[in-house]
Amino acid sequence: MAQTQGNPVRGGGRFVVEDAKPEHVVTPEDFTEEQLMLADTVRAFVERDVKPRDADIEKLDYSLTVQFMRKAGEIGLLGADIPEAYGGLGLDKTSTTLLAETLAPASSFALSVGAHTGIGTLPIVFFGTQAQKSRWLPKLATGELIAAYCLTEPGSGSDALGARTTAVLTDDGEHYLLNGSKLYITNAGFADVFIVYAKVNGEHFSAFVVERGTQGFSIGQEEHKMGIKGSSTRPLYFEDALIPADQLLGEVGKGHLIAFNILNIGRFKLAAGCLGGMKEAIQLSATYANGRQQFGKPISSFPLIAAKLADMNTRTFVAESMVYRTAGLIDDSLSGVDSAQEDGGLNAAKAIAEYALECSINKVFASEALDDIVDEGVQIHGGCGFIQEYKIERLYRDSRINRIFEGTNEINRLLIPATLLKRALKGELPLIDKAQQLQQELLNPAPLSSRNQEHTPTSAASNILSALKKTFLMVGGLAVQKYGLRLEREQEIVAALADAMIDLYALESALLRTRKLADKSTAAQNPQHAADMVALFAEQAAERAGARSRAVLASLEQGENLRLQLSVLKRLLRFDPTDCSALRKRIAAKVIAEERYVGT
Structure with missing residues (x-):
């Protein structure tokens, strides 16, 4: 697996x-030969087996999906996250x-596949007993059993703890009786194993493994969806469903630990899937633009079409940089966990939770970037x-669900600053100290420090990144000063702070990757192309920061205080404009020439 070098203190x-x-970030340029071979195996499987039968899958041919799931199991795809001791490959998260x-x-x-391998299987990997793991994981790794994750209810979606499904232990202590329903369950039409959340005695949020065919458990009809039509989505019903007591997953009342930890990795894996869609x-778009003739020439030669391809490629480069940086951070966090120990799974879940904030950032950025790119x-x-003959139409419909899956983007935006503040209040981050230091610096009328005076391909982007960090600390610090812990009620401000953090992480990830690429560049890799994309994204991020920060400051201050803060903001974000048109032309030229995404 790709390794970071001398990573600093861990934590999101x-x-x-x-x-x-x-050297602290993992990038696609660090992939090992083994990782690339695994990807080639999956790519060949998709091209050879799945794509020729795509139309049948879209018609909800359960038997075909199950057949391909088992083929995926044969090549190791379903067992990638399952420990070797239980028939899986036990791969690192980068892989x-x-x-x-x-x-x-x-x-x-x-x-x-994603629902099966991620949110469907990982609850057992992380929280199952040895007996539960031995019973289900080997068959989940091969596809003999298929899993589903069952959290959403008619009356509870983002408010997962508001679930009304109940579980009551029978008098003999041998079974739980489940009553209630679940909604929008992926894989429900053909799944064998269901991770179901219910409140024991109507109070204690807990998780259970429920098997298909259980007495009192039934499955409703397929939902008619806007997109992802080839996936099964059905409701579940429990009427005194008889669940053996040894199928309780984890402890009574600890279901939130399972639900939220699994959602962390689910959000991150969703971002990876979005990246593939981008x-x-x-x-598809570059190939079409080269082939479509208008006014006697291909439309790819028109600057407005080329500019679209440049922006699409840039956002994909940034998303790719974020996703693999985060994978590297999670792998580093997991490096001290011994999965063979009895509490190894729980410790692994906790290690991943260290980067819950980054998982949410990846999910929001990637799902929204994909939506814009397919549009x-x-x-x-x-x-x-x-x-419908053209697949881009399908991608457009399919992409929309990603902003709802795994916690809506609105919920994730609220979580991002809240998680940061909690870590700061626990003493895990020197956030308050940094904000106070910045306040002292801003009171000094002298020019702001930390401007890089070097003229390198990434120096302008580095300066923008430094200014964006200071802008976030300034605006966020004022918001915390005004509202304290009541800030969570000011959702528009919190969402704006989340967007600032997303841009920070996105720009820094792309910038670090580009600098790493420049340090190790070869004839096959082009640091200038990456630098162009970083420069374009940095300029766009600076523009967003200015508009966003002015809006937040206007809600925090009035009169002379507002004018003072706006003058400070102007000092922070004073940059010479970049010629974005020239950047787009250079970026687009590569995409058009190769008819694909070009990262380096």
């Missing part, structure tokens, strides 16, 4: 208060992230983009 949110070094990205062009089938959309892809296709 450190990017706000510390500057990482290029499993690459597999999730590579599987994305399989569309609905990729969703079925790359496919670029390939532009449809626009490049023109009328053809509205026709």
Whole structure:
């Protein structure tokens, strides 16, 4: 697996208060030969087996999906996250992230696999007893059994702890009686094992493993969805469903630990899948733009079409940098966990939770970037983009669910600053100290420090990143001063702070990758191309920061105080503008020439 070198103190949110070094991040350029071979195996499986039967999968052919799931099990895809002791491969998260990205062009089938391998299987991997792991994991690794995750209810979605499904222990202590229902359950039509959340005695939120065919357990009809039509989505019903007591997962009343920890990795893996979708959309759009003639020449030669391809490629480069940086951080956090120990799974879940904040950031950025990219892809296709014969139409419909899956983007935006503040209040981050130091610096009328005077391809982006960190600390510090712990009620301000953190992490990830690439560049890798994309994204991020911060300051201050803070903001974000048109032309030229996403 790819390794970082001398990583600093672990823990999420450190990017706000510390500057990482290029050698501290994992990038796609660090993939090992073994990782690339695994990706090639998955890619061949998708092209050879899945894509030729895509139309049948879209018609909800359960038997075909199950058949391909078992083939996926044969090549190790279903067991990538399962320890070797239970029949899996026990791969690192960088490898499993690459597999999730590579599987994305399989569309609905990729969703079925993702639901099985991630949120369906990992609760047992992390929280199951030895007996539970031995009973279910080997068969989940091969696809003999298929898993589903059952959290959402008609009356509770984002408010997971508001679940009304109940579980009552029978008098003999041998079984739990489950009553209630679940909604929008992926894989429900053909799953064998269901991770179900219920409140013991109506109070204690807990998790259970429920098997298909259980007495009192039934499955409703398929939902008719806007997209991902080839995936099964059905409701579940429990009427005194008889669940053996030894199928309680974890402890009574500790179901929230399972639900929220699993959602962390689910959000991160969703971002990886979105990344694969972005790359496919670029390939489809660039190929179409080169082939479509208008006014006697290909539409890819028109600057407005080329600019779209440049922006699509840039956002994909940034998302890719974030996703694999986060995978590396999680792998580093997991490096001290012995999964063979009795509490190894729980410790692994805790290690992943260290980066819950980054998982949410990845999910929000990638799902929204994919939506924008496929939208532009449809626009490049023109009328053809509205026709089902062209896959970009499918990607457009399929992408929309990602902003709802694994916690809506609104919920994740609220979680990002809240998690940062909690870590600071626990003393895990010097956030308050940094904010106070900045206040002292801002009171000094002298020019602000930390401006890089060197003229390198990334120096302007580095200066913008430094200014964005200071801007976040300034605006966030004022918000905390005004509202204290009541800040969570000011959701528009919290969401703006989340967007600031997302841009920080995104820009820093892409910048570190580009600097690392420049340090180790070869003839096959182009640091200038990466530097162009970083420069373009940095300029856009600075513009967003200015507009966002002015809006927040206007809600925090009035009169002379507001004018003072706006003058400070202007000092922080004073940069010479970048020629974005020239950057886009250079970026687009590479995408158009290669008819695919070009990272380096």
